Amino acid sequence: MNNNELVLKLEKKAVNIRQNILETIGVGKKGHVGGSMSSADLITALYFYKMNHDPQNPEKTDRDRFVFSKGHSVLAQYAALAECGYFSKDELKNTKKFGCTLQGHPEIETPGIEANTGSLGQGLSLGLGMALGGKLDEINYNVYVILGDGEIAEGQIWEAVNAASHHRADNLIAILDKNKNQATGTTNIFDCGNIENKFSASGWETIEIDGHNMEEIINALDKADTVEGKPTLIIANTVKGKGVSFAEGKFSYHNAILTEEQYEQAKQDVENMKSEVTK
Amino acid sequence: MNKKSLRDAYGEELLRLAKENKNIVALDADLSSSTRSAYIRDEIPERFFEMGIAEQNMTTTAAGLSLTGKIPFANSFAVFSTGRSYDQIRQGIALPNLNVKIAGSSAGMSDYGDGATHQAIDDISIMRTLPNMTVISPMDAVETKKAVKAIVDYNGPVYLRVSRAELPVLMSEDYNFEIGKMNLIEDGNDITIFANGLMVHKALEARETLKEDGVTCKVVNVSTIKPLDVEEVKKYVSGVKGVVTAEEHSIIGGLGSAITEALDDELIKIKRVGVKDKFGQSACDYDVLLKHYGLTSQEIVNNVKELLK
Numbered sequence: 001m002n003n004n005e006l007v008l009k010l011e012k013k014a015v016n017i018r019q020n021i022l023e024t025i026g027v028g029k030k031g032h033v034g035g036s037m038s039s040a041d042l043i044t045a046l047y048f049y050k051m052n053h054d055p056q057n058p059e060k061t062d063r064d065r066f067v068f069s070k071g072h073s074v075l076a077q078y079a080a081l082a083e084c085g086y087f088s089k090d091e092l093k094n095t096k097k098f099g100c101t102l103q104g105h106p107e108i109e110t111p112g113i114e115a116n117t118g119s120l121g122q123g124l125s126l127g128l129g130m131a132l133g134g135k136l137d138e139i140n141y142n143v144y145v146i147l148g149d150g151e152i153a154e155g156q157i158w159e160a161v162n163a164a165s166h167h168r169a170d171n172l173i174a175i176l177d178k179n180k181n182q183a184t185g186t187t188n189i190f191d192c193g194n195i196e197n198k199f200s201a202s203g204w205e206t207i208e209i210d211g212h213n214m215e216e217i218i219n220a221l222d223k224a225d226t227v228e229g230k231p232t233l234i235i236a237n238t239v240k241g242k243g244v245s246f247a248e249g250k251f252s253y254h255n256a257i258l259t260e261e262q263y264e265q266a267k268q269d270v271e272n273m274k275s276e277v278t279k
Numbered sequence: 280m281n282k283k284s285l286r287d288a289y290g291e292e293l294l295r296l297a298k299e300n301k302n303i304v305a306l307d308a309d310l311s312s313s314t315r316s317a318y319i320r321d322e323i324p325e326r327f328f329e330m331g332i333a334e335q336n337m338t339t340t341a342a343g344l345s346l347t348g349k350i351p352f353a354n355s356f357a358v359f360s361t362g363r364s365y366d367q368i369r370q371g372i373a374l375p376n377l378n379v380k381i382a383g384s385s386a387g388m389s390d391y392g393d394g395a396t397h398q399a400i401d402d403i404s405i406m407r408t409l410p411n412m413t414v415i416s417p418m419d420a421v422e423t424k425k426a427v428k429a430i431v432d433y434n435g436p437v438y439l440r441v442s443r444a445e446l447p448v449l450m451s452e453d454y455n456f457e458i459g460k461m462n463l464i465e466d467g468n469d470i471t472i473f474a475n476g477l478m479v480h481k482a483l484e485a486r487e488t489l490k491e492d493g494v495t496c497k498v499v500n501v502s503t504i505k506p507l508d509v510e511e512v513k514k515y516v517s518g519v520k521g522v523v524t525a526e527e528h529s530i531i532g533g534l535g536s537a538i539t540e541a542l543d544d545e546l547i548k549i550k551r552v553g554v555k556d557k558f559g560q561s562a563c564d565y566d567v568l569l570k571h572y573g574l575t576s577q578e579i580v581n582n583v584k585e586l587l588k
Contacts, residue, residue: 108346108375115346119370125336126371129343129351132328136304137347156367159336167328 006049007214011277013083014044014214018243018270020079024092024102027263031096034253035073038179038211038238039146045217046144047080055085058112064141065114065130069123070148070177071105072255077113078102086112121154123147124174128164131172131231142225145174150182152192158202164231165203172231173224174204177211179240181251199233211236245269282445286384288420289441290315292427293352297323300350303431306341307354308334313443314354314384338364338381342371345378350431356390357383357399357440361406372436373409380430381406381438386416387477387527388572389444391565398559399440404532406438407505413458414505416440416526416534418479419449422502425456433458440476442527444565447480459506463515467495470583471519473512473538475501477574478525478552484576489583496523496583504537512541521586525552525579527569550582 001009017040025031047053051064068077075095082089087101087110095102101110105118115126127145134141147157164172176195180187192198196206205227209216217236224232240254241247244266247256258266297303297319306328311317320327330337334355341351353360360383361368372379383402390397406414413435417423423441430437449464464479465486474482479500486496499515501507516522522542524535535551542549554572562568569575 115343116371116375119366121335122339122367122371125339125367126343126346128336129340129345130347131343132340133344133347133349136325136349156333156335156339159331159333160340163330163333163336163340166331 003215006218008277010044010049010214010218012274013048014041015270015274015277016083017044017076017079018273020082020089020092021075022263022266022270023089024075024078024095025258026093027258027260029096030255030257031075032072032255033075033244033258034181034240034247034250035070035148035177035179036075037242037244037247038240039073039076039177040242041212041214041217042146042175042177042236043076043080045214045221047084049218050221051144052141055112058086062139062141065127065143067115067117067123067127067143067145068106069117069145070120070151071117071123074106077106081112084112120148120151121156124157124160124164127172128160128167128169131169132167134171142171142173145172147174147176148182149176149178149180149187152176152195153190161199161202161204168229169231170228173234174231175234175236177238178235179238181240181249181254183251183254185251196235203230205230205232206235207232208235209237211238212242243270243273280447282447283420284445285417285420285423285442286313286315288423289382289427290318292424294318294322296428296431297326300431302348302350303352304328304344304349305352305354306330306337308332308337308359310355310384313356314382316352316354334359334363335367338367339371341379342377350378350380352380352382354382354384356397357386357402358397361399361402361438365405369409373411376411376435378434379436381436382441383438384441385443386440387442388559388565388568388574389442391562391568394561395558400529400554400559401532402438402440403504403528403534407532407537411436412505413437413503415458415503416475417502418476418500419446421448421450421452421454422456425454426502429456429458442476444477446477459503459508461499461501461503461508461511463497464500465496465498467497469494469496469519470521470523470586471497471499471515472523472525472579473499473501473534474525475504475534477527481574481576482525482579485579485583488576488580494583494587501534504534507537507541509541512538513545516542516545516547521548521550523550523552523579523582523586527553527574529554529556531556548586550586552578552582
């Protein structure tokens with residue numbers, strides 16, 4: 001497959017992921033649609049291009065690991081896991097229902113979920129532990145952690161930034177879903193400063209990309225493989241709610257209920273994305 | 280009598296087991312010399328992770344390591360390994376039921392000089408409230424070693440409370456430690472004293488004193504505070520006139536609370552010896568602190584007599 005074909009394949013897949021996210025949230029159910037949509041292209045590239053994983057053998061020891069540190073956006077991960085076949089797509093609509101494995105935040109009981117997250121700021125440390133475990137066992141896998149740009153106000157993130165650098169965890173790749181919004185406003189409500197400078201000053205390799213440009217995403221993921229002796233941060237500039245016209249760039253859709261009308265509109269918007277891709 | 284620090288016993292046994300089992304790893308937050316995780320640091324450096332003075336990341340990194348099949352021991356002083364990292368333990372270890380061992384060193388008042396910030400009087404309480412968590416507080420060097428071995432063999436989250444104090448070695452090497460099993464150290468007819476850690480020794484002293492007055496006490500070592508064997512608790516209080524609990528911990532939420540909960544449908548009087556809803560403070564001598572906070576054999580004697588009035 002040449003690069004153009006690969007990018008086209010992944011862009012189509014990202015549309016499917018967004019459709020799955022909408023299936024999951026449906027009408028009248030509160031869900032983190034904004035952050036799920038902003039992560040959708042990154043998640044697509046990880047599960048359908050970059051990561052070594054096998055839904056038929058989810059425990060295989062040399063699999064790449066993915067930790068969704070901003071666990072509230074798990075709808076995007078459920079969408080990808082269902083698309084891969086870790087569980088049936090029919091399960092998606094049951095998300096958050098009483099007794100369903102698909103909880104409001106990721107739990108390891110769900111096939112394909114590697115770690116529990118939900119209390120923000122812990123995913124990078126989880127990923128670091130997995131990365132160090134891989135090095136101890138001399139198994140060659142990567143650990144990918146998606147962070148939120150609101151989330152990185154958590155102090156534990158910066159403890160993990162230092163520790164990953166100190167322990168030279170070059171099999172740890174963090175991806176910042178920089179959608180510039182958090183629960184109660186834009187990320188201007190609490191300025192975390194120059195993220196790239198902070199990570200690079202702490203000894204990390206940094207790469208900045210458009211987090212909705214599939215070619216840039218796969219190039220960045222490939223480049224991260226070549227980095228030795230230090231962890232990598234991919235800063236992915238994204239749009240909160242990407243693909244859903246009325247939610248794009250709006251913090252108010254961080255965790256929102258879609259009305260029947262909005263749901264139909266969102267489906268139409270994603271359908272339009274599909275025609276854009278295949279044009 | 281032969282005395283030994285529990286932290287020395289902890290460090291020695293952890294190193295011994297780590298030599299046998301390559302899955303054992305130790306993490307520390309710049310206190311390895313005190314917690315004795317330094318024994319692994321010095322002999323098996325590739326399986327020791329210095330995580331810097333950053334307990335939250337240490338704790339969650341341990342969770343990540345356990346997800347790759349390692350048996351991580353996350354070490355710090357008890358105040359920090361439980362309090363500083365409470366949310367990390369709750370969300371990242373207890374909830375997913377991961378095989379992480381939290382070691383709380385210098386527990387209770389045993390770091391007497393450093394004062395209230397370093398004296399753990401609430402660690403058992405906050406660990407005990409977490410579903411899936413096992414909580415163990417051993418009473419001598421032998422029991423500490425047996426507990427370390429048992430928690431390596433057990434698959435699940437454990438909080439192990441480790442005193443830095445040198446305590447008399449009471450248990451014999453053939454003592455059969457089992458998680459969740461309490462043991463009757465001395466028998467008696469009048470009062471049952473449930474104790475753990477340092478306070479087992481104080482309870483035994485109290486028992487001797489009370490014998491002079493013709494009072495005999497059972498002394499039960501409850502080193503596993505959770506899971507608590509409720510049937511065993513009931514068995515040991517059957518026929519006695521009252522119960523005293525004794526712990527180097529707040530009377531809120533620790534052993535005293537656990538025993539009281541276990542006996543909540545029994546008509547029996549219970550007195551709790553422990554720290555009475557106060558923080559610690561510095562002292563140049565451990566015994567001065569223990570006396571001030573009522574963690575003495577005399578306090579147990581007084582409570583037993585109170586029950587027999």
